[in-house]
Amino acid sequence: MQLEHYIGELLYRYSCITVPEFGSFLTHYRSAQLQNHTFYPPSKAISFNAQLTSNDGLLVKHIAETEGLSYEEALINVKKVVLSWKDSLQQEEKLVLKNIGLLWPNKEGSIQFQPFTDKNYLPDAFGLSTFTSPEVTRELLKEEVVLLEEKTPLLFTPEKRMRKRSYLKYAAILLLSVSVGTVAYQSVRMEQQKKQLQMAEQEAQQQLQKTIQQATFFDAAPVDLPSITLKATRKPLYYVVAGAFREEENAEKKMKELTTKGYSPERLEPTKYGLHQVAFGSYTSARNAINFLHKVKATEAPEAWLLVSEN
Incomplete structure (x- = not known):
């Protein structure tokens, strides 16, 4: 059973996914960033807490409903996977969870976690991808034109050379015009993307206030009692x-x-x-x-x- 697949499905909807007797994967909102001409959309940052191991029933119930199993059968399958994970970590092997992250033990025996960033679990950021804006190359084009003119062979009369310089001048003007037009287009595009980003962040914050994870944590695996959901009439939650x-x-x-x-x-x-x-x-x-x-x-x-x- 690909347990990490079901964990990934729940990360889209909840901020805490507990793997019984193993640990919990937590998420928190991370704003959009612009670094070294690269735009990163808003996303969910994933962390791991090895102390939160009590079964809240969320993951096991999701697996049972998806695979058509009873709760007890799904719990047994989860425990088998957890035993294999623990065995790999005890042998000081790195545990790779697809689209989630990398787990490994340090010298003190604590579990370290490095999240993968190729998957964005924030539904409100759907359609936004990372892209890099090229640097402005105006001065480079001017230098290339000057070098091209200096390296031109002197196999013609001065009158022809003057005509050649005129052609190069027009070529330089054309190249500079194209460059300036490209820069202007990129500036307008970046401004539009910033506005879209601000709107996406506002919508994400509003949606985050409306979406509350429903989960109850227990110290033992629930057999007779399913997950408890409290219907509160006031905040806090x-x-x-x-x-x-x-x-x-x-x-x-x-x-x-x-x-x-x-x-x-x-x-x-x-x-x-x-x-x-x-x-x-x-x-x-x-x-x-x-x-x-x-x-x-x-x-x-x-x-x-x-x-x-x-x-």
Whole structure:
């Protein structure tokens, strides 16, 4: 199974794709750039976090629906691929994931990641490609004309030479006219492309505010429970969940415990399975939420997870 193919399909729609028991591929918006006469359109920059390994069900569910398998069968196939990936990395081999990036272990045993840039996973940048604008060659053409005139053989009378110089003068004027016209055309084209780029960036920012990734992180592979989607009625949209309780009384105890420790806990709406969830807090920024999740898992609650709600 080409697991990287399914990861690539999800990278177009989501900002975090977790491979169970392996790590997560994260994306963030990167603005358009102009470097050394080369234009780079806006895109999604890909990074890898080996600490986010809890199965959120997103990748496995997508594979199961695409290949017509049950969730358990798809999860088993994913685990087989992950075992082969880990075996390659343990043997200090480089792992190439097509259209995604290159993974390899460093001397300390940590996994390093280098993303490939030939694939743009930003849907709003569809149709925009990298191109290079040639440098202005006006002075070079003038120098070529002067050198050509100096190297002309003196096998004619002075009168003919004057006529020849006249021809060269006209040729130089023609070449300069063509060059100036080319530069003017390129300037107009660059101005139009800048305007199109600004419009594309504005549309991408607006679309980004409307598109929220739906994913629930668990510490264990979900068997009886599918992915949970919270229908929130207000922002912020990212919740760092401390626990989910069958009894509401236990949820209240957790709220008091977190309040005593200095947190500002929140009670979420009960799920359709009757679970009462308690969150450490909520965020409108995915990056801030993930950073807090790492901190709280390391110092307070290893079982905490990230819940992303819908608009």
